[in-house]
Amino acid sequence: MKRLFDVLLVLIILPFFLPILLVIWILIKLEDRGPALYWSKRVGTNNQIFLMPKFRSMKLNTPQVATHLLQNPDEFITKIGKFLRKSSLDEVPQLWSVLTGDMSFVGPRPALFNQDDLIELRTKCGVHLLRPGVTGWAQINGRDEIAIPLKVQFDEYYLKNQSLVFDIKIIFLTAFKVLKSDGVTH
Template identity: 40%
Template sequence: MDEVFADGEERTRESNEWERLAARLHPGVSVRLPLSRIPSRFYAHAKRAFDIVFSAMGLVILSPVLAACAVAVKATSPGPVFFKQERWGRAGDRFECWKFRTMLVETPPDMPAQDFADKAAFMTPVGDFLRRWSLDELPQLANILRGDMSIIGPRPVIIRERRLIDLRIPLNAEAVRPGLTGWAQINGRNLVSDEEKAFLDGEYVANMSLAFDARVFFRTLAVVASRRGVDRERGN
């Protein structure tokens, strides 16, 4: 009986925590809390078809931009054009995530950008520009075409960020393909805590739909244009 009460108290505490985060992230707005549900099979097939079509179109249409970024990286810094890093994928599977390299080759590996005391010291001459306009993420269109990722979904987590992974698992955020952009990216991006990121990723899974994906996509364009939330405040 004591175990039953303890479990109930734990669930109440978790519910109160999610409600607190919801009030902070969406003030004055009624939101659906993470429910750990998986969307319908129809939605999953439609989403994958959308990913294939739009990632292929993106690679073709943006090929001049991709080529220009590759030349800029190669011409301004010795080392490879692409940065490849193992990330957490769907259901805990790992995959190689591709980006344009924005940091020097001697940069400590597998360290989140926000953890550097002086990130600028490791940045390539064009790295800051590529990051601010999210151009470094464009090679992930190939990851989407391969099936490693989706256009919309929780961002793929670096392997060493175990705390964030553990926070996301109970909310089922690991049960879907990681995304090029996601709900957390348009609600603070790198300015939110791990708890808030996990909550937003779980909230996305609880509300997944074609309409919600469209909402995230178009708001992403606005966020990229404004460059909000690219980095934590300069003083931190």
């Protein structure tokens, strides 16, 4: 049921995003001649690595670590990248990962391949069995602002309480958070 919901939702919203995706693609290419998409190595279901697309918001050759671990993140973020991150539009290409089945609309956000502490804590409580999501319960409850152990507690709560109704609630709450740019630190 969840997979069917994911695919139907992508097919419904994708036509509305196509013109926006094209404009973003062009703006990225105009500012910085590199690729418009960045394929990030992420940890998926059962801790399997997959490639997750995002609009590139960072300059080429930026170290592959979580943004908050960079000494001066603003030094690496492009001008259009600041807007994309604040509006969460850099995440829209992840609809592809939802279509391919690597991700769901709702689930724990996929860890970077080198976030060993997050991966270990999620594995201990069984969260690694879930399909990662474009958004999740931890995103609603703090996003970039919460510590990893608390993030995993929210992920575990989702694991134990997941349902279609809960997913719909998270999607609506995400829309409000995105509109307010709530919880975005970089």
